[in-house]
Every structure is written in structure tokens, then in C-alpha cells.
Amino acid sequence: MDAVILLVSFLVIMFLGMPVAYAMGLATIFTALWIDMPLEAIMLKISDGMDDFALLTIPFFVLAGAIMSEGGVARRLVNLAKVFVGFIRGGLALVNVLASTLFGCLSGSSVADTASIGSVMIPEMVKNGYSRVFATNVTICGSVQAILVPPSHNSIIYSIATGGTVSIAALFMAGIFPGLLFGACLVVLVLITARRRNFPASEKVPLREALKIALDSVWGLLTIVIILGGILSGAFTAVESGAVACVYALFCTMVIYKEYKWRDLPKLVHRVTKTVAMVMMVIGFAAGFGYLMAIMQLPAKATAFFLSFTDNKYVMLMLVNILLLLLGTFMDMAPMILICTPILLPVMKAMGVDPVHFGMIMLLNLGIGLITPPVGPTLFVGCAIGKVTMEEVSRELWPFYGAMCMALLIVTYVPALSLWLPRALGY
């Protein structure tokens, strides 16, 4: 009964339109009053939820990604991608996917990826004969790679949701191959569509120019080396690598590329502050919400409930995939990760699924939710940049959903794809 009050009050308050973070807080307060729990304890848990050093990783990576996004790095990565795949039929769509992979490794955010790559690629694709809707669809789907590849902000949130039992470094490493597989599935779809619709191919970039482009973009790509190299070598923690990436992003865009000015910084800090503070409030209130769930032994009850359906690991994984895909269409990633992880992770552990592997499954499911109506932040940003309606985009998204679900199935049923690299590196 207590658990029902917690969950139902949360859903009711949330559907009234109250921000998800505060809806969790209010539901927690109502339930605490119902079970006679002192509200001081709830307040302490909410505050403790934000009192974690690992959380500093989030503002740092968001800030670094935003600086890179506005400082001309995205445009250079697009040029670099053109060198590698621009000459193939449907080359610009492939450039879009590859540029998203590369930029995802800097920004760690699907929305930032869509905004940065989309503003460069969508107009160029349209100019070269691609339909506006197709260009938008490639952009938004390509950007989902950013939630898997390091430094994915959502990997950090998942690590926090597991109570720090899964390391951020392990999740960063685990996301590389699923991210690349996701990109490969989109590439296959683009190649098939390009042949069917007779998309054009661009001219090959001459070697001298290609070298110039590669040299120009290498400064931006060095950020990946700083982040991953720093963490893997043990020189930096994930938090430190994020902070160093911020300083380097400022240096790269202001001193080397000379495209970012000090006067642009206040606006960027304003925007990043709003975004990150919102995520932090979700994390804080989710800590209070999770505390009550733990007291009510909700994860254990959920495990027993799920196991009553089936004890077959593969069937369970399919059920969890369907559940997460459905939930992902209604809510943004951060709150979903924070709410679902404490409930579903014990179920997965009971089934023998590795928490790192489950992290990748969850991120990919909820990532697909980012581009599905009615609640799809990446879809909304993509539509705004592509100047198309959500209805137009949704009508032609089905083949992309097919490709993404193919990637999801492989990630779900081939754990080695997620686990091989972190294990090989000793995580």
C-alpha cells in the first residue's frame, strides 16, 4: 500500500505538469507523512544526493561540450568526416552519421550533438538534393550515439543511480562498441536508402586538402585523448578529466581556432547552468525518492514480481527492453535512469546480467525514447533546426527505428559487445 501511494502520487503529480524533479519530491513528502517518517530524514537524503564528488563530472562535460559546439569544432569534424566518406553515394548522410560519432565523443549529449551537427549538416544536405525530413532524421538518429560513447552524461547518471557500484570509467569503455555498432546500423540503412533514392556522391577531397583538414580538426579531437587517456592512464579521475577538458576546450576554441570569444561565455554559462542545475535537482530529489523505495523494499518486490512472469533471462531482457522503450517515450532520460535503475537493476542482477551490460541496454532503450513522440527532446531540437514538423519526421522515422532496434537487440543479446573492452582494461 505504501509503495502504491509513493508511485501513484508521483505519477499523478507529474501528469499535472509539475516538473519531474519536484514531483518526485512532493510524492516523497506525501508518502513520508503517510508512513510517519520524519521529514528531516528526507531533506537530509535529498541534500546527500547532491553531495557526491562524482556529480561534478556532469557540469564539466556539459560545459566542455557546449564550448566545443559553439567554438567551430563541429564544423571541422564535419569536414573531416567528408574526407573519409563524402565520396560514397549518399556521402553527406554518411558524413552526418560519422560527424555525430566524433562529436558525440566530445559532447556526450544527444541534444548538443543534434544542435551542433544538424545546424551544419541539414542545410548542406538539403542544398545537395536530400529531403529536409531525411536530413533531419539522419541527424537526430545519429546523435543517439552520443548517449553511449564516452563521455556520455547519462552513463555518469547511471553510475550515480547504481550508488557508485558501477564505475564511470567502466561505463565509458563499455559504451564504445555499442556506440559504434549503432552508427554502423545507421550507415547500412543510409547506404540502402541512398541506392534506392539515388542520392548524390560528393567529389573526393584531394590529399593535400585532406591533410590540411585532418590537421585542423586534430586539436578538437585531442579532447577525446585528454578524457579517455587521462582516465585510462590513471592520471585523472573522471571528474578531473571533465574539468581539464573544459579548460582545454576554452584554450582550443579561443586560442587555436580563435572562433570563441570571452564575451560569448556569459550566455553559454547561463544556458549550461539552467540545464545542469535541472539535472542536479532531479538527482537530489530522486535520492529522497529512492530512499523511500529502499525502505519499502520496492526493488526486492519488483524483482519478485518480474520473476513471477518468467525465469528465462532472454525473455526477461526482452520484457525489460519493451518496458524501457515504452517508458522512454514518455519521459526524459535522466529521471528515467534514476527511477528505473534501483527497481530494475536487482532484477537484472538476479538474472545474472552484468550491471555494466544492463547500463548499456538501458541507455540505448531510453536513447531511442529521445527521438520518439510525445516526449523526445532530441526530436524537438532536430525538428526546430531542420524546420520540419514532428508529424513529417515521425512518418519517415520507421526505417530508422528498425535499424536502431536491430542495434538494441545485438547490444542486449551479445553482452561481450559491452563487456569485452572494460574487462580487457581491468574494470
Place this chain on the structure above:
Amino acid sequence: MKRRYRQAMEWLYIACIGVAGVVMLVMTIIIPYGVFMRYVANSPSSWPEPAGILLMVVFSFIGGAAAYRARAHIAVSTFLNMLGDKNRARTKLVAELGMGLIAIFMIKWGVQLVQATWYNTIAEFPNLSAGVTYIPIPIAGAVTLLFVIERLWCGDPPADSFTFRDQPQTE
């Protein structure tokens, strides 16, 4: 009176974003400073990490209050969009009252938390009261409450408000 209140909230928003933004930049400086001291100066500092955590709490609560005025928080509007104008307005009113409740909760129990921990100290900063860590909670609660009153009394901030002046200039 209404205009003055709106103007005051505008300044309050700017102050919140200013504080949270500066705190974020300070965090971005002190963590690499810790790395610099460890590897370059060969004299590791123990304070950047706990200082970063303290600043993070300030950033989250104060920035979170500002994000509420900017409507930057994630909310589910699917149900609201299905309602007629009148019912939508009523539902929004209930949601705002809920926000008011949680703001009062943050003020009341935030103050209690500060009082309860005021005579404790933080291990890394022996001269600093542990209660200081929790001060941003009641402050953020009070600011959120003021923003809730603004929304109930004056409506959403206007389009030319500073709240929305954070998008990069497009060519």
C-alpha cells in the same frame, strides 16, 4: 506593484544565475588546480575536492531555483495538452501550488537541517560549520517560493526577460 514585483524577480533571477554561473566556473578552475598541484607542483592539495562538493550544492539548489523560473525543468505535458483551456489553467494552478508546497518544505526543513548541524564542523575545513553546507536549501526554497508567487500573480516571465537571453546569436 505588480510591475515592481516582476522587476524584482527579474533581478533575483539574474542574481541566482550569476551566483550559480560563477560557482560553476570556480569549480572548473579549482579541480584542474588540484591536478596541477599534484603533477606539476608536486604538492598535492586536499581542499579542491571537498570545496568542489560544497560548491556543487550551492550550484544545484540556487541554479535549480533559477531553472524553475526559466521553465527549464523537465515536465510531462502530454496530459495537460489533452485538456481544454479552462481545465488546463486549473491543473496548472494545482501544479504551481504543489511547487509552493515543496518550496515551503525546503525552507522549513532546510532551516532545521542548518540549525541541527550548525555546531558540527567539516573535517577538511575545521573552521567551517557543517550547517553552511545546507544553507543553500532554505535560500533556494525561498527563491522558488517567490518565483511561484510571481507566476501565480503575474504569469510567466515575458519573452524579452533576461531568463530567455541565453541562446547563441545565429547568423
